[in-house]
Amino acid sequence: MTEQTQRIAIAGAGLLGRLLAWRLLRRGHAVTLFEAGALAQPAAAAHTAAGMIAPLSEAVEGGASVYEMGMAALALWPDWLRELHEQSGEAVACQHNGSLIVAHPQDSAELLQFHSDLRHTLADRGRFHWLDGAGIEAHEPDLSGQFQQGLLLEDEAHIDNRHLLRALLQVIRTQRADCRENCAVELQPGAVSINSGQREEFDLVVDCRGVGAKRQWPGLRGVRGEVLAVQTPEVTLQRPVRLMHPRYQLYVVPKANHCFVIGATQIESEDRGPVTLRSNLELGSALYTLNPAFAEARVVELKANLRPALLDNLPRVQHRQGLISANGLYRHGYLLAPVVIGHILALIEGGALPFADALGMEQVA
Amino acid sequence: MDDALTLYDETFSSRFLLGTALYPSPQIMREAITASGCEIVTLGLRRQNPADRDGDSLWDCIRQSGRKLLPNTAGCKSAKEAVTLAEMSREIFATPWIKLEVIGDDYNLQPDPFGLVDAAEQLVRRGFKVLPYCTDDLILCQRLLDVGCRVLMPWGAPIGTGQGLLNRYHLRTLRERLPDTVLIIDAGLGAPSQAAEAMEMGFDAVLLNTAVARARDPAAMAAAFAAAIGAGRQASRAGLMHKRQTATPSTPTLGQPFWHQQGE
Numbered sequence: 001m002t003e004q005t006q007r008i009a010i011a012g013a014g015l016l017g018r019l020l021a022w023r024l025l026r027r028g029h030a031v032t033l034f035e036a037g038a039l040a041q042p043a044a045a046a047h048t049a050a051g052m053i054a055p056l057s058e059a060v061e062g063g064a065s066v067y068e069m070g071m072a073a074l075a076l077w078p079d080w081l082r083e084l085h086e087q088s089g090e091a092v093a094c095q096h097n098g099s100l101i102v103a104h105p106q107d108s109a110e111l112l113q114f115h116s117d118l119r120h121t122l123a124d125r126g127r128f129h130w131l132d133g134a135g136i137e138a139h140e141p142d143l144s145g146q147f148q149q150g151l152l153l154e155d156e157a158h159i160d161n162r163h164l165l166r167a168l169l170q171v172i173r174t175q176r177a178d179c180r181e182n183c184a185v186e187l188q189p190g191a192v193s194i195n196s197g198q199r200e201e202f203d204l205v206v207d208c209r210g211v212g213a214k215r216q217w218p219g220l221r222g223v224r225g226e227v228l229a230v231q232t233p234e235v236t237l238q239r240p241v242r243l244m245h246p247r248y249q250l251y252v253v254p255k256a257n258h259c260f261v262i263g264a265t266q267i268e269s270e271d272r273g274p275v276t277l278r279s280n281l282e283l284g285s286a287l288y289t290l291n292p293a294f295a296e297a298r299v300v301e302l303k304a305n306l307r308p309a310l311l312d313n314l315p316r317v318q319h320r321q322g323l324i325s326a327n328g329l330y331r332h333g334y335l336l337a338p339v340v341i342g343h344i345l346a347l348i349e350g351g352a353l354p355f356a357d358a359l360g361m362e363q364v365a
Numbered sequence: 366m367d368d369a370l371t372l373y374d375e376t377f378s379s380r381f382l383l384g385t386a387l388y389p390s391p392q393i394m395r396e397a398i399t400a401s402g403c404e405i406v407t408l409g410l411r412r413q414n415p416a417d418r419d420g421d422s423l424w425d426c427i428r429q430s431g432r433k434l435l436p437n438t439a440g441c442k443s444a445k446e447a448v449t450l451a452e453m454s455r456e457i458f459a460t461p462w463i464k465l466e467v468i469g470d471d472y473n474l475q476p477d478p479f480g481l482v483d484a485a486e487q488l489v490r491r492g493f494k495v496l497p498y499c500t501d502d503l504i505l506c507q508r509l510l511d512v513g514c515r516v517l518m519p520w521g522a523p524i525g526t527g528q529g530l531l532n533r534y535h536l537r538t539l540r541e542r543l544p545d546t547v548l549i550i551d552a553g554l555g556a557p558s559q560a561a562e563a564m565e566m567g568f569d570a571v572l573l574n575t576a577v578a579r580a581r582d583p584a585a586m587a588a589a590f591a592a593a594i595g596a597g598r599q600a601s602r603a604g605l606m607h608k609r610q611t612a613t614p615s616t617p618t619l620g621q622p623f624w625h626q627q628g629e
Contacts, residue, residue: 063387112577120581221391221422268423272413278412285527290575311426 005029006348009202011141011185012036012209015161015333016326016348018219019341020170020206022084025175032178032202034192036212039181042165045133046333048305049229049328050253050261051161052178052240053077053334054099056126056153060117062314066332067122072354074157074340080338081164087176088174090167093256097159097239100131100140102150104289110244119291129155142291158240159251159334187216189322206344207325210308211270217327222270222306226315227263228283235260243286250286259283259300262287263332275302307331318361324348368602370570372516372547373462373494375433377404380564381594382435382549383587384408384431384574390428394408394581398430401587406432407464407572411440415453424457437464442477444484451488452606463488464551465497473523478505482512489513498551501535503542517543517573521563525575527555528563540567544608557593564597565605 006029010017013035021031037043077094081222085091097342103111118128131152137144139152157206174178186193187207193199207213211222239255253261280302287294310316310328316335318325324347326340342354369376383403388394398406408427427434436454439446444467451463466482469477476499488495489512497509501519509517518538519612522528528556531553539548550563551572559573571594580586 107367117581172396221426267412269419270422271417271419273414276412309390311390311395323596342377 002100002169006203008032008348009034009187009205010142010205011187011192011205012044012212013039013179013181014042014208015046015165015337016210016329016340017206017208018165018172019080019337020208021172021177022060022168022175022251023174023304023341024348025157026083026087026292028132029253029348030178031172032180032192032200033172034177034183034185035181036184036209037072039169039179043305044165045305045307045329046161046223047080047165048225048303049239049331049333050157050227050263051164051334052099052251052253053157053159055154055335056122056128056136056155056239057099057101057242057336058332059121059126060114062332064121064123065314065355066335067126068242069339069340069355069358070332073156073335074155075337076342077159084164084167087231088171088303090163090170091264093160094157094323096155098152099242099251100150100152100157101242102136102143102290103244104146105148107147107245110246111149111151113309114244119152122353125350128152129154130167136230140188140237140241142237142239142293146155146290150225155299156240160256167321168229187323189320191322198289203322204348205323207323207327210327210329211306213308213325213327216325217310220313220325220327221268221309223267223309224267224271224304225264225307226267226275226283226302226304227261227280228275228280228287228299229255229259229261229301229303230287230294230297231257231259231300232291232294234257235291236294240280241290243290245286248282248286250283252290260287260294260297260358266331270306272304275304284304299354313357315340317347317359368598370406370547372496377433379404379591380570380589380598381391382407382551382570382572384572385427385492386439386574387578391423392586394578395426395430397577397583399431400584400591401577402591402615403587404432405435406430407435407574409437409439410454410457411438411450412518415450416455418457428523433462434458434460435461435462437498438466438484440468441466442480444480444487446468447480447484448487448491451484452494455600457494460573461492462494463496465495473521474525476500476520476585478502478508478624481505482508485509485514488514496549499533501539503535506539506543506546510543516547516549520551520552521550521559522553524552527576528553529559530556532604533566536563537566537602557589561597561600562591564594565600567601570594 007030009032011034059067131150133148240253242251309330313330315328346353381403381404385408438447438450467480495518522531549568549570576588
């Protein structure tokens with residue numbers, strides 16, 4: 001394909017859909033964005049997520065390709081956020097402070113296992129090192145006394161994800177994208193059918209619907225995740241903290257206004273129902289053991305959502321004439337979205353395909 | 366079938382039962398199932414909102430493995446909960462087989478023997494083929510047999526600890542006192558050598574999950590366990606020698622009369 005501008009339909013206004021709409025608008029394409037729900041109250045997993053960009057931690061399960069793609073994304077985010085700021089006036093926070101992995105003394109085997117798996121997966125790459133009690137106190141004074149050993153993973157960041165989603169919507173609207181909310185669609189190459197049966201033609205259709213595209217992706221499933229958000233001025237954390245435990249592996253991500261997002265359960269279920277008491281207890285207990293002052297924190301939110309995942313829990317981009325589909329970002333939305341977008345843009349405009357081996361599928365004629 | 370494992374009148378050639386939780390991805394789970402050569406896989410449903418079949422995506426993936434499904438009641442803490450979940454799993458998976466778990470202690474996930482016997486009795490009466498996850502207590506095992514269980518699954522160690530066979534005396538007692546009962550070591554094994562030891566002791570099969578699912582290469586670890594279980598079984602049938610104090614040369618040393626030993 002050439003670099004001439006195209007009429008492009010994007011289905012799904014989650015993180016991928018919004019980022020893609022924004023990047024395409026910047027390149028002069030005409031974008032129509034379809035969203036089955038309301039744009040102001042995103043139902044996307046990206047809205048529920050904690051917004052971590054954790055190429056090291058996620059590589060332990062996801063493998064070396066997650067690390068490589070995640071590091072590329074980590075390098076891209078600051079540029080993208082600066083451009084977004086210039087365009088929209090919205091300064092979305094993205095803190096590149098690393099993250100801290102801790103375990104209570106009785107669970108130190110979990111920490112050792114994580115460290116050895118990390119070294120094995122990254123094969124001498126990645127910046128991470130051990131901290132003792134004093135080191136933990138120096139980095140996170142509010143965890144002092146609770147932990148004697150921790151791992152500081154330097155190449156990790158977290159983003160104010162809800163602010164990002166709002167800012168992207170704002171800039172998409174000011175750049176005159178045609179935004180259609182509460183509008184479920186069926187997709188064909190080069191065409192979109194709206195629920196009323198009306199059909200609109202485009203040069204290209206991009207499917208970013210996540211779990212909503214289940215019928216189009218054999219093997220796509222939703223993996224339930226539950227998160228708790230609390231607010232307290234009594235505890236301050238500088239960076240995300242992951243607590244290793246044999247049964248629950250939970251993270252706490254500090255947000256603006258003394259808020260903390262604690263996540264996430266991982267249940268092989270497509271249940272979108274409210275958070276269960278058991279999950280609430282697990283998330284809350286883990287938080288409380290980090291610092292007992294969390295006991296008086298206010299619960300501001302309890303949410304459940306589904307992560308779209310393929311069989312290997314890695315993302316893929318599928319391309320055939322007139323239709324590109326991207327899916328399977330699982331729990332790696334903020335970690336991998338920039339490289340997935342880069343891959344889609346290269347499919348649209350030509351040029352070398354970034355991470356073609358990891359993301360690509362055989363082109364369907 | 367030579368040396369088949371018989372469970373509730375069905376025969377199996379593999380003596381390795383594999384759990385389906387904790388894998389990095391469903392794909393890796395499927396590869397591990399294939400590499401294990403197992404014919405029975407266990408699966409949990411307590412947290413999947415089974416009433417609405419919300420776990421169907423992963424369950425379909427497990428069904429596609431073509432293995433016999435052994436649903437479990439993991440996460441249940443009372444007989445009532447376990448019976449309700451077993452009924453649900455019979456409906457969803459169309460099988461009366463159930464791996465019965467009734468957990469009595471949150472810290473070490475130890476089975477609650479009283480709730481277990483109660484639930485087993487109710488389920489047997491309702492037509493289930495019950496495979497109870499139990500401790501290595503002989504009396505508990507006898508009670509489970511009394512209420513109609515025909516297979517028992519004593520623990521090697523608490524679930525997910527990888528500690529191996531913690532109480533060899535109890536386990537040996539079980540094997541000796543219940544010679545005709547199918548006994549499967551379930552839970553707590555971390556290394557293939559431990560699985561081989563269980564089989565050498567005469568146990569009929571081994572059920573595992575964490576040690577395979579949490580390995581760096583689950584498929585390779587599944588293959589390693591399969592080999593160890595096979596070796597242990599073969600050794601048990603071949604007849605292990607008894608340990609002795611005195612060294613015996615495998616090649617007789619001529620010209621060294623036995624009365625010339627040191628200290629005589």
